[in-house]
């Protein structure tokens with residue numbers, strides 16, 4: 001649009017932003033283009049991106065290989081329905097995903113977004129028991145501080161306090177919440193951390209379809225990092241009490257924690273696994289639900305079928321870009337890059353622990369978190385970060401970054417310096 005201010009004014013009055021008021025619109029910054037790890041604003045400023053667009057843009061922006069994959073796919077078809085039709089990009093992407101996934105994952109259901117993949121995972125777990133004529137096992141067990149998405153099924157397993165339970169009281173399924181394990185930065189592992197979970201899974205085993213949790217890192221529910229021992233004990237308890245295990249790798253998947261999938265820290269395989277976010281390298285929305293042979297066979301007993309089928313299921317354009325993104329990741333020294341980011345984050349953020357305003361500092365892989373003692377004043381802090389030439393978007397008490405893996409040490413230092421300065425205010 002030529003009337004630059006005109007469109008901004010229009011969108012301010014007519015276009016919703018996430019978790020924001022339309023009546024008192026928050027300040028938003030107009031982006032003209034993005035390249036590498038930089039966002040170029042309409043006013044001429046450029047920002048080093050610490051968020052990877054909500055953790056998705058792992059290769060940065062305007063990536064030649066992904067542009068090319070999209071352009072090439074457009075030449076043949078942008079989309080066709082998946083009911084009764086199929087295409088090569090879906091098959092090739094599934095093949096690669098299953099090869100990378102923890103042992104035992106055998107099928108993929110392609111969904112439109114992370115939240116939808118969580119809905120499908122929950123349906124799969126419930127149908128697994130229903131198909132076997134066990135209609136009592138319909139509830140889920142999860143841990144506090146979790147985040148699994150904003151749709152109704154997913155909201156029901158988000159943290160009851162930081163999630164949106166109170167707004168939708170009575171409308172969400174009543175699931176069971178166990179205490180979350182402690183942050184690794186605060187405590188070594190001991191068995192007391194699994195005690196509440198162990199008690200609840202035993203007590204509720206006959207009504208539990210599945211356990212759902214984020215492995216090793218809890219993202220939007222608090223940016224917490226917990227010990228692999230907890231995840232291993234969860235897997236063992238699920239087996240002992242005959243409950244399926246769903247892991248939500250939507251935030252952690254595709255190398256973010258330093259492993260391809262965070263499950264690898266514990267050496268476990270789930271029964272069902274959700275992936276999304278970085279799957280397409282941040283180009284477009286696509287998610288997947290992976291399942292093992294046991295789940296697939298269980299769902300189909302007595303000739304049952306999985307009751308889900310989104311309009312844009314396995315969108316060929318998204319599948320092609322995802323395939324290119326995964327190949328690009330595998331062709332890059334991604335693990336060395338992420339471990340180098342981890343090392344630098346540790347050395348440049350750890351000094352913040354001594355600030356009186358700071359409660360905790362946590363680093364794993366390409367994730368760096370400063371937890372403040374008080375909630376961050378976003379209206380004040382956001383423009384401050386922009387002034388400093390970085391894009392960092394805190395929430396609650398958390399100032400954190402999850403940058404693209406391709407970020408240079410110099411640019412990463414700019415991000416951590418800005419974090420330190422803002423945390424010290």
Ligand SMILES: *Cc1c(COP(=O)(O)O)cnc(C)c1O
Pocket residue numbers: 113114115116118147148149150214219220248249250251276277
């Ligand atoms: C972002 C996220 C979701 C929801 O994904 P959307 O694509 O936003 O629907 C679910 N689970 C986790 C762990 C996430 O980080």
